[in-house]
Every structure is written in structure tokens, then in C-alpha cells.
Amino acid sequence: MKPIKVGLLGLGTVGTGVVRIVEGNQEDLSSQVGSPIVIEKIAVKNTEKARNINVNSDKLTEDPWEVIRHPDIDVIVEVMGGVDQTKEYILEALERGKHIVTANKDLMALYGSEILAKAAEKRCDVYYEASVAGGIPIIRTLIEGFSSDRITKIMGIVNGTTNYILTKMSQEGVSYEEVLKEAQDLGYAEADPTSDVEGLDAARKMAILATLGFHTNVELRDVSVSGISSVTKEDISYARRLGYEMKLLGIAERQDDEITISVQPTMVKKQHPIASVNGVFNAVYVHGEAVGDTMFYGAGAGEMPTATSVVADLVSVIRNLKLGVSGLKAIAPYKEKRLISDEEIKYKYFILLHVDDKAGVLAQITQIFAEYNVSLASVVQQPNEFNPDAEIIIVTHDASKANMDKVQKHFESLDVIRKVKSVYRVEG
Ligand SMILES: NC(=O)C1=CN([C@@H]2O[C@H](COP(=O)(O)OP(=O)(O)OC[C@H]3O[C@@H](n4cnc5c(N)ncnc54)[C@H](OP(=O)(O)O)[C@@H]3O)[C@@H](O)[C@H]2O)C=CC1
Numbered sequence: 001m002k003p004i005k006v007g008l009l010g011l012g013t014v015g016t017g018v019v020r021i022v023e024g025n026q027e028d029l030s031s032q033v034g035s036p037i038v039i040e041k042i043a044v045k046n047t048e049k050a051r052n053i054n055v056n057s058d059k060l061t062e063d064p065w066e067v068i069r070h071p072d073i074d075v076i077v078e079v080m081g082g083v084d085q086t087k088e089y090i091l092e093a094l095e096r097g098k099h100i101v102t103a104n105k106d107l108m109a110l111y112g113s114e115i116l117a118k119a120a121e122k123r124c125d126v127y128y129e130a131s132v133a134g135g136i137p138i139i140r141t142l143i144e145g146f147s148s149d150r151i152t153k154i155m156g157i158v159n160g161t162t163n164y165i166l167t168k169m170s171q172e173g174v175s176y177e178e179v180l181k182e183a184q185d186l187g188y189a190e191a192d193p194t195s196d197v198e199g200l201d202a203a204r205k206m207a208i209l210a211t212l213g214f215h216t217n218v219e220l221r222d223v224s225v226s227g228i229s230s231v232t233k234e235d236i237s238y239a240r241r242l243g244y245e246m247k248l249l250g251i252a253e254r255q256d257d258e259i260t261i262s263v264q265p266t267m268v269k270k271q272h273p274i275a276s277v278n279g280v281f282n283a284v285y286v287h288g289e290a291v292g293d294t295m296f297y298g299a300g301a302g303e304m305p306t307a308t309s310v311v312a313d314l315v316s317v318i319r320n321l322k323l324g325v326s327g328l329k330a331i332a333p334y335k336e337k338r339l340i341s342d343e344e345i346k347y348k349y350f351i352l353l354h355v356d357d358k359a360g361v362l363a364q365i366t367q368i369f370a371e372y373n374v375s376l377a378s379v380v381q382q383p384n385e386f387n388p389d390a391e392i393i394i395v396t397h398d399a400s401k402a403n404m405d406k407v408q409k410h411f412e413s414l415d416v417i418r419k420v421k422s423v424y425r426v427e428g
């Protein structure tokens with residue numbers, strides 16, 4: 001049987017896993033696709049670098065174009081990262097009729113529609129399961145499993161690095177810097193971990209999920225983003241005392257035909273199944289009008305879980321190639337996108353204030369909430385363990401984002417409020 005030849009761009013964390021699975025599971029894989037799968041050429045930045053996998057040095061090149069232009073290669077697996085230059089490689093590969101498997105959420109969130117349009121024009125496949133939630137097959141699930149339903153909410157822990165950091169800070173009291181270094185050593189973090197900790201990586205993934213779930217073209221700028229770099233051990237400990245876990249949550253919601261997408265540190269009620277998703281694990285909760293609540297769980301980053309998704313895509317692409325059905329995907333056409341305004345986005349908030357320890361402060365503060373129509377579920381005033389200020393801990397009922405922004409601005413102008421210490425969304 002004629003082998004299917006694959007070109008690999010990148011032999012780092014994910015690329016190494018891809019080679020291990022393709023070589024280690026060759027018998028099973030080839031029986032599924034009807035021919036051997038051969039990794040013909042691999043582009044890396046530095047061919048001299050020591051690697052923890054043995055590959056024939058003839059296969060390595062420092063020139064990705066050599067892989068893209070290779071006449072015998074049918075499928076390109078892109079696991080090197082990067083955006084603008086990588087987009088050029090992918091578009092040229094498609095132009096040449098090669099199919100693509102990628103784990104690159106940065107690329108798909110920014111240029112997915114252009115790449116998919118080119119793929120449709122050339123009748124090629126572009127599969128990108130590993131770009132969201134590592135080893136969880138969530139993209140297939142949204143495209144195929146929920147094709148009959150109308151999804152109204154997608155909520156997820158979609159970044160393994162930040163979940164690993166928050167879990168370690170919460171359960172072991174490890175410092176932020178120490179645990180970030182661990183996540184990097186374990187291969188979870190991006191080349192520049194700022195995109196993990198500032199929420200951008202999760203925002204890219206949520207843009208991909210919301211595009212697929214709501215059948216509209218969600219762009220990165222549609223996602224409101226804040227990361228975990230300012231979350232303190234103190235915040236986490238307050239959350240736990242009040243019965244919540246702190247998680248970096250991506251939430252995409254649809255009301256009628258308007259949508260809103262955000263990524264932010266969120267206090268999740270301990271009883272919610274997402275609150276117990278720890279470490280590098282991810283989970284994506286999907287609510288459909290017909291199906292109701294569903295949740296998908298698994299490792300969100302790391303060599304082998306991510307490579308599992310990449311190689312599963314490779315199997316699909318090769319099967320399509322053999323059946324002559326490449327480039328055919330039953331995705332509903334995009335609808336016009338309408339974003340929900342800040343007046344209509346409503347959720348519960350946790351607010352921690354450091355205030356002057358004197359009579360009347362609490363009344364002044366509750367009066368401000370009332371002024372902006374924010375009703376309160378609970379208010380506690382207590383001395384602060386670490387300084388002479390008092391602290392006030394408030395949890396609101398559902399309040400509009402616009403009104404909460406006004407409350408916060410008002411607080412910042414008040415002398416009796418020393419500091420608006422933290423404000424978090426509360427879920428569940
Ligand atoms: N790590 C993870 O858990 C996950 C990663 N992803 C995505 O997968 C992709 C790869 O991630 P990961 O494996 O962690 O990244 P790594 O940094 O571990 O590996 C990148 C690889 O690409 C090679 N490379 C980088 N730039 C170039 C270039 N210009 N020309 C040729 N080769 C190049 C590097 O070469 P060299 O080895 O010589 O340095 C390296 O082999 C990224 O898009 C990432 O976002 C998605 C899900 C999970």
C-alpha cells in the first residue's frame with residue numbers, strides 16, 4: 001500500500017508527541033486509514049538541538065518551505081506556533097492542494113475564516129481539534145454532536161497553564177511565580193506565557209468555540225478579556241471561605257440572537273462541576289436548548305493529550321482524502337453577529353473593599369449600590385487582619401456590567417474607600 005506522507009512543522013512539546021503516536025501506534029493507525037503513515041520531513045528552528053526523541057537527521061530541516069513545497073507530502077501538520085509567517089506557510093500549502101492539521105489557536109482565532117475560505121476554494125481539509133482544550137474532542141463535538149441543537153451557552157476552563165497555577169496557589173499555597181515556572185517546565189505554557197496568564201490564549205479559544213457554537217464569525221476583539229496575573233492568594237482564600245473556587249473562565253452566551261463572550265477570573269460555586277476541575281485539566285460545559293447541560297473534561301495541555309487530538313485529526317484528514325470527500329464540512333453558514341450591550345450583560349459580582357474603619361461607611365457604600373440599581377445578596381464588614389483598615393465583602397445579585405462599572409468609578413472617587421481591592425464575576 002502506498003504510504004501517506006506527512007510534513008511536520010515543529011518538533012517541540014506537541015510535535016514530539018505526534019511522532020511518538022504516529023510511530024508507536026502505526027499498526028492501529030494504518031489499519032484505520034488503509035495505508036502506512038510516514039512523517040517524511042520535519043521543520044525545526046535548530047537542527048542541532050538535543051531532543052528527547054530519536055528522529056533520522058535527514059528528515060530535519062530548518063526551512064519550513066522545504067516541507068510545504070515537498071512534492072510527495074499530502075498533509076501538513078503544523079505544531080510550531082506563530083501567526084503571520086505561519087499563515088503564509090498554511091496558505092501556500094493549501095494553494096498546493098495539501099491538507100492541514102494544526103494546533104494553532106492564535107492562527108485560527110485571527111485568520112481562521114481566511115484559511116477556511118482558501119481550504120474550501122481548493123477543496124482541502126483544515127482540522128484544528130487540538131487548538132482548543134488539548135485532548136478534549138470539543139471541536140468535533142460542537143460541529144457534529146450538537147449539529148441538531150441550538151447552543152445557548154459555552155463555558156469553560158480552556159487554559160491548562162492558568163488552571164494549574166490557580167490550583168497550586170489554592171491547594172498548596174505555592175507562589176504565582178514558582179508555579180508558572182513549573183507549568184513552563186512541564187510544556188503547558190505558550191512560548192510567551194503572557195498570553196496564558198493574561199487570558200489571551202483562553203480568549204482565542206473562546207472565539208473559536210463561540211464561532212462554531214453560535215454559527216457566527218466571532219473575532220478576538222469581540223471577547224472581553226482579563227487574566228489571572230492580579231489574582232492574589234488572599235482573593236483565592238476569600239473565595240474559598242465563601243464557598244467558591246477561583247477559576248479563569250471563558251463564557252460565551254447567547255440571548256435571542258445576541259451574544260457575549262468573556263474571559264475573566266471567576267468565583268465558581270463549589271457545587272458546580274466546573275469548580276472541581278483542577279491542575280492542567282480543562283472542562284467545557286455546553287448548554288443546548290434541546291440537550292440541556294453537558295460537560296466535557298480532560299487534559300487541556302501537554303505533549304501526549306494534545307498530540308492525541310492532532311493525530312485523530314490526521315486520521316480524519318487521511319480518511320477523507322481516500323474517500324475523495326476532502327473539503328466537505330457540514331457547518332451551518334455564518335449568521336450576522338450582534339453583541340449584547342454592557343447594559344444587558346448581567347451577572348453576580350464579588351467585591352472586596354478596604355475602607356476607613358469608622359461609623360457610617362457601610363451605609364454610605366450600600367447607598368451607592370442602590371443609586372445604580374445594584375441589589376446586594378450579602379454584605380460583611382470586618383477588621384482586616386493585615387492593616388488598620390476595615391474590609392467590606394459584598395456579593396451582589398445579578399447586576400448589569402454598565403451599572404457595576406459606574407459603582408466602581410464612584411467608589412474610586414470616595415475618600416473613605418482606601419482601595420477597591422478586588423472585583424470578580426460570580427458563577428453558579
Ligand atoms: N504545549 C501544549 O500543551 C499545547 C500547544 N498547542 C499549540 O501547539 C503549537 C506548538 O506548541 P508547542 O509544541 O508547545 O511549542 P514548542 O515551543 O514546544 O515547539 C515549537 C516547535 O516549532 C519549531 N519552530 C518554531 N519556530 C520555527 C520556525 N520559524 N521554523 C521552523 N521551526 C520552528 C521549534 O523548533 P526547535 O525545536 O528547533 O526550537 C519547535 O520544535 C502552538 O501553536 C501551541 O499554541 C496547542 C495545545 C496545547
Ligand SMILES: N[C@@H](CC=O)C(=O)O
Nearest residue numbers: 159160161188190301
Ligand atoms: N498554553 C496552553 C496550551 C494549550 O493550548 C494552555 O496552557 O492551555
